[in-house]
Amino acid sequence: MSKIEIACFNIEAARIAQQHGADRVEFCADMQVGGTTPDLQKTEIVRRELHIALHVMIRPRGGNFVYSVEEFAQMKNEILTYSALGADGFVFGILDEAGNIDKQKNKALVELAGGKSCTFHRAFDEVSDSAQALEDIIACDFTTVLTSGCAPNVDLGQEELKRLVEQARDRIAVMPGGGLRSTNIRRIWQETGADYFHSSAITDGSETAVAIEVDALVQAVKLY
Structure with missing residues (x-):
């Protein structure tokens, strides 16, 4: 059965995601820059209230995905902190100067997560x-790669998403995200063969998931 992850930028969004059938919350801050590591105290509240899976973004700042020694150290510390808090998984991604996956740094963070699920986020699209x-x-x-198919949104990246799903061959979950809404999720699902989907479910210009949109996303892939 297909599943839905909702990107949540505040506590209320996480509550809405759970109440309306999402399978997982990606909790982060700073929507304007695509998400950064969330506030610890807010994450504590979310962890207490959620019974669904909680993945925490580990990203020290907006901008590119090439990090300094100090920023990498911060990411390691945050994984340890949020793991102790009870996060079920983490969302991060590190590139090198040439636009390749920094295998050494990413592998180190995955190992530090201690077997918890790790998603490589939309740094992949760069x-x-x-x-x-x-x-790599x-x-x-x-366990998962979040991508719009290396395009500005999932509609434009649909063919690449399909290719990535085929290449993955069940070795990793390819999770379409970026411009994914209830109006296009069923087509993306049918055309790509993906089975996990990511959306902020924001349709009103705010920074909080809209309940009716979460409902529609869930129903689009779970009633068929």
Whole structure:
């Protein structure tokens, strides 16, 4: 059965996601830059209230995905902190200067997660070679890659998403996200063969998931 992850930028969004049938919450801050590591106290509240899976974004800042020694150290510390808090998984991604997967750093973070599920986020959409990048991510033991198909949104990236799903061959979950809404999710599902989907479910210009949109996303892939 297909599943839905909702990107949540505040506590209320996480509550809405759970109440309306989402399978997992990706909790983060700073929607304007695509998400960063969330506030610890807010995450504590979300962890207490959610019985569905909670994945925490580990990203020290907006901008590119090439990180300094200090930023990498911060990411390691945050994984340990949020793991102790009870996070079920983590969302992160590190590239090198050439636009390749930084296998050494990513592998180190995955190992630090101690077997908890790790998603390589949309830094993937900036790689220089998506086919090689997918193999590198698999080699790092990520369980999921979040991608719009290396395009501005999932509609434009649909064919690449299909290709990635075929390349993955059940070795990793390819999770379409980026412009995914209830109006296009069923087509993306049918055309790509993906079975896990990511959306903020924001349709009103706010920073909070809209309940009716979460309902519609869930129903689109779970009633068929």
